[in-house]
Amino acid sequence: MTQASVSADIIHRIQSFRDKFGDAHLYFAYHAAFPIALTPDLLYCLWANFQQDIQGDNLNIPWIAVADLLLSPLCHEVGHELYEMELETRNVLLEQLNSNPRFNQHNHQRIKTLAHFLLAYIKPQLKSGKNSVRTIAQAQRWTALAYIDPEAAARDLALQLTQLSLAQKTEWVRMSKLAETLAAPLREAEFKPLLTYLEGMRDLARGHEQGAASKFDQLPTHHNRLLVAGVTLPIPEFEESVWTINTVKVPPPSLHPLEFERAELIQQPRFMGSGSQWLINRGRGQAEVFYEQLGENTVLEMVQIPGGEFHMGSPKKEGNYREQPQHLVNVAPFLLSRFPVTQAQWGAIARTDKVMIDLPPAPSHFPGENLPVEGVTWFEAIEFCERLQLQTGRPYRLPSEAEWEYACRAGTATPFHFGETISPKVATYDSTEKYRFGPKGKSSKQTTEVGFHQAANGFGLEDLHGNVWEWCADHWYENYIDAPVDGTPRTTNSRASHRVIRGGSWLDSPNVCRSGYRYGVPPENRILTIGFRVALSLNNTKIN
Template sequence: MTNTTDSAQLPELREQAQQTVDRFVRRFDESYRLLAYHAALPLVLTPELVNYLRNEFLRGEKVPWVAEVDLLLSDLCSPVGYELYAMDTHVRGYLLEEMAKNPRFGKRRMAEVARVLINYVSYLGRLNPGVRQEELEAQRWAAMVYLGDEKCKEVVREIANKLLEISSGNSGENRSESEIRAELARLIRITEELSPQLQEEPSLLEYARLMERILRTPAAVNPSELLPTYLVDDVELNFPTRVLRELLQRKVLFSQETVTQVEGYPPLQTFDFEVATIEFDTETTQTEINPQFDLNPFQFKVATIELKQTGWLRRKTKLIINYHQQEALSFTEELDNEIQLEMVAIPGGSFMMGSPENELERRNSESPQHRVTIKPFFMGKYSVTQAQWQAVAFLPQVNRELNSDPSYFKGADRPVESVSWYDAVEFCSRLSIKTGQPYRLPSEAEWEYACRAGTTTPFHFGETITTKLANYNGNYTYGKGFKGEYRQETTPVGSFGVANEFGLYDMHGNVWEWCGDEWHDNYEGAPIDGSVWGENNENDHHSRLLRGGSCCEYPGFCRSVFRGNYIPSDRDLNTLGFRLVCGVAWTL
């Protein structure tokens, strides 16, 4: 649970967590739920620890040993290091809440698990002194909060003292700024994970959540919020000079009307400065537009795939998914009272379009590689959904009628499909008239640039792809990857919970996405400015570009560079969808 979660979202997040757990149990056996309960208490899981918990508490419950592997590789957990796994925050919270209410286990069993976990952590520390003490410390705290008020207060006291040492620079260690930030972030993350058990310590939670905002989005912090001192079990926590310095470096102005002096710091001064504005025009619409978009930062998870050689003589390959957090800017377009469209700000830049000669499954249509320069634009965070399609389909017609429910695989949050190129263009026209902004299909160059998001590998994940991160035909593999699930249908947008570095979801697989360009056999004579290649005439019948692959395609078809095409008037494929671009002048 993080401070970015609005309280109004909590019931929805709890329901999603419940559905994730129920889906996991239905896939295997009800006994798996018992293992999930017990595995929810530690903050970090290892195969050895899950095995230890099963043998210690579930010997008579007929939980098979393979459940340990199934749990760690399921949607309930994510890899956070080599043979280290963390359970999703909301799933973990749901499981602990349910275990506490379970008449067979309840808080008594949770306390038993906690005591065993503390002994286990102590044993690991003696057995292997090289184990990172921070990991053992976090595990011990996670267990102690279930052993009564006194132990819980001890945890609060230790966390508060750690925060004080790090933020004040009195830890006795010569840490760099980045190391200090990393340690603060670690302590804050642990505090948030344990927040359901620390509700009796609101000062610590408030301090941690404000410190997280400072680390993530310092420009959004009001200086007046830094004035109070937070008293946590006789430990006074405030915000050190280094925090104020970073705020100033990021051009957060302290208004003298609001704050004239912060105790212990030099008087605050005002200063003049220039603001840089980034603008770009809309060549495709020949219209000068300067909207005042309300750009807001959002956080998301990015996944990269690592192939590691293991086993005797390194003959086996292990696929490891690494995750990290990223941040981008977006604005929201209201389509009606309940349906919204999220558009992500894509920065301008240049890249090599097409595939290198050594890329696996390369096609001649992906050559020659050529450098393209792209202006900034906005792109849909997701493919257009069926709910969004329906909202726009009921708007006044521009050139052609639209079927309000064309999709074969039904679901409001699934991508709309079975739509022709002409249908997608009509959608853009109606939306542009409603909003006053130039919505359109992306150029092929914009699409590839946005999909790559700075990467040069076949997928923005890396050298291969997995059905744990994308929806495609998992009966086939790419490179050194492995077979996976073949769902044979679309999935709701954003289902895999990971985006690329720009903050765009589902760029590989799920549905093909129409681009504005006409089909050309290769890149000979292609524009190098990111513009649409072709006349873009709705009256011709030239094949139009498709990108991204689909839920039914080979993984090689889902590569960032793969080029598909189809007749613009046909809508008989249930894998044809699209993603929007908004090309306007915008400022930061």
């Protein structure tokens, strides 16, 4: 049967359903087409929750519509109280949902409301003791995420694929079929390479080797690897009459000792008891670092951060509600760049092959190779990490908010890693204001070169207070209620969610530059106060 005849048959089937039961039943079918697996309970929940259109007008869907739909030719029983629609039927119904002004106008899209509903519905099922229930719930989750956060859906799918071997042919076919149901939103979000990769793996699993080779040839690969939302997928190769996956061997980074100068602010009485003054107590520290070569004269310094526990957030006497409640977080060992990414480092990576989006070669308002890059969006920072991953074979990423604060504090519990206050002699910020009883200075006019103050914390990191804000991986939440306690990023189910920035900038008051201060801004913000630094998980990186 040709695609045209299939479409005609499907349209006729849908029209017959409408002719028999009326518009209200058809509207219910639109909503029921969103989940990829249907149960009577799920359909009754849909019926109860979607009795109005986006203007609030009643749809007048009768309860019997649940049974009428399940018993109609639009649905097929595939298990005990488990039903599904054919892919073509589902796609046509969703297209009609999206094109109907009762369900899609301006920024109000019913399909996104359905996605959030489905995520809430399957949440307890993801923790079920039955593997079959968890498997279906996970597929439903990817379906919902594809419409509201396609990057998260693509990343989760890619991570699942990294667990499969070539021998698991049935699972490759199942994952390919699942991806077909998500094709429209993933393609719209420019994740077509993931779909092509799965088509190739499906052909390979079915023994269609020429078709598989043709699909793999279409992929934008680097060293025979495909990068999808920060996850590296190896491309199978045909060698000596056998398909194999050759993992690219990346030489483990060699750690070197790093000597650095620490700085601590100490209040000392003046001579003859006339008040007090703040002095900088400087001392030597040592850490371990590896050097990632980005170009002929450009190096990225990655400092090893030991794992440990710390109290994240600020006490009530110091911070506001956004920094509370304080909670104990356990952070695994990781690596973090010693300084914010510089303009030289940015330029070296911006010239490399594109993964998802173009990178401006020189986005900064204040030019200077050793100045921190600024004026970059969160999405551009992610693209930088993914290009860096392609170049090095190491999974670079943005740090989580918890990792950032843990690394900034470096074992301290004071407002700054320098101590109880901050000074323009150790950081770049608006020092016309003072913090508590600390010193004052002049207002900063711009960023300063990274490492200019030679005032590292106990881990050997610099420029954490002021200079530029730093993007974190987390989506923005107003407080720490129900925040993760394992150091992982906290995310929402929306691509448009604000993202966390930390550290303050050259333009900000000292209060904003505290270790615990946090703020959220739109991910597409491109302003001259925001930069970033990069992280690397130790459990994915072998160290010499």
